[in-house]
Amino acid sequence: MTLEAWYMDSSEEDQRKPHRLNPNQPVPLKELNQLGVFYWKLNADIYEADPELEKIRKEQGYTYMDILSIRKDTLPDYETKLKMFFTEHLHLDDEIRYILDGRAYFDIRDKQDRWIRIDLGKGDLITLPAGIYHRFTLDETDYTKVMRLFVGEPVWKAYNRPADDFEIRQKYVASLKAF
Ligand SMILES: CSCCC(=O)/C(O)=C/O
Numbered sequence: 001m002t003l004e005a006w007y008m009d010s011s012e013e014d015q016r017k018p019h020r021l022n023p024n025q026p027v028p029l030k031e032l033n034q035l036g037v038f039y040w041k042l043n044a045d046i047y048e049a050d051p052e053l054e055k056i057r058k059e060q061g062y063t064y065m066d067i068l069s070i071r072k073d074t075l076p077d078y079e080t081k082l083k084m085f086f087t088e089h090l091h092l093d094d095e096i097r098y099i100l101d102g103r104a105y106f107d108i109r110d111k112q113d114r115w116i117r118i119d120l121g122k123g124d125l126i127t128l129p130a131g132i133y134h135r136f137t138l139d140e141t142d143y144t145k146v147m148r149l150f151v152g153e154p155v156w157k158a159y160n161r162p163a164d165d166f167e168i169r170q171k172y173v174a175s176l177k178a179f
């Protein structure tokens with residue numbers, strides 16, 4: 001089960017590029033777990049009848065799901081939405097995303113407020129905790145198809161940084177002190 005993540009450079013160049021440091025500074029899954037990020041590798045070819053996915057949904061209570069195809073010709077308001085997704089924000093609930101096709105990056109902040117880039121491809125299911133600052137972008141292939149999962153009725157509202165006064169943000173920051 002592998003997931004690649006790395007610390008980002010600070011270049012303003014195209015957000016879709018990898019933005020690795022030189023030399024590369026990888027971030028192991030264990031460190032992502034300590035930031036509240038969790039990961040499963042699944043077989044996306046069978047997502048419609050995958051017992052493993054069903055098991056995760058049942059155990060985690062992910063009752064809601066929908067599928068978004070993120071590319072210029074399928075996503076209404078493509079440019080605006082991509083801009084919004086890449087603006088640093090948090091949510092009041094966990095963000096749960098399963099990549100069914102294509103590629104994408106999630107960027108998250110570590111404890112020192114440094115950006116970590118998480119590289120996602122087909123079969124990767126990732127959960128980001130409520131209250132973590134993050135952003136999302138396509139890579140240079142400009143396409144991904146993603147399943148969005150949610151516990152109960154979905155709430156997509158994003159709060160752009162600064163959002164430090166939210167209780168969920170304070171709870172998240174406090175949870176980091178355990179490590
Ligand atoms: C990958 S689904 C669209 C992006 C999104 O919902 C989000 O909140 C990104 O952080």
Ligand SMILES: [Fe+2]
Pocket residue numbers: 089090091095134135158
């Ligand atoms: Fe988000």
